[in-house]
Amino acid sequence: MTESIGKTNAELTELVNEALGDQPGCETARITGLQPVPGVRGGRNWEIPSVALGDSLISDVDRAVITIHRRLGRTFHLI
Numbered sequence: 001m002t003e004s005i006g007k008t009n010a011e012l013t014e015l016v017n018e019a020l021g022d023q024p025g026c027e028t029a030r031i032t033g034l035q036p037v038p039g040v041r042g043g044r045n046w047e048i049p050s051v052a053l054g055d056s057l058i059s060d061v062d063r064a065v066i067t068i069h070r071r072l073g074r075t076f077h078l079i
Contacts, residue, residue, distance in 0.1 A: 004043055006079035009034055012046065015076065016068055020051075023064035028054025031065075036078050044073035 007015065013034050020026050035049045048065050 004075055004077040007076045008079060012076055012078055016048065016072060019068045019072060020064055025060030026056045026064045029056040029061045034078060042077045046078040
């Protein structure tokens with residue numbers, strides 16, 4: 001397994017928001033922040049607790065958030 005890259009909360013939030021805005025139907029959605037998962041030191045040690053939908057449909061955002069967390073969670077960890 002490849003080591004993930006450490007990012008600050010602000011850096012990772014920016015990356016997640018960019019990825020979310022690129023998803024179909026999620027152009028106006030934005031996450032309001034990331035939250036560390038207690039007891040996990042690397043990998044998917046963060047979660048997305050809430051999203052501001054804007055004009056996006058919740059079904060589009062749900063799908064996108066799951067996809068983004070899986071993809072970016074393999075690449076980046078929260079420091």
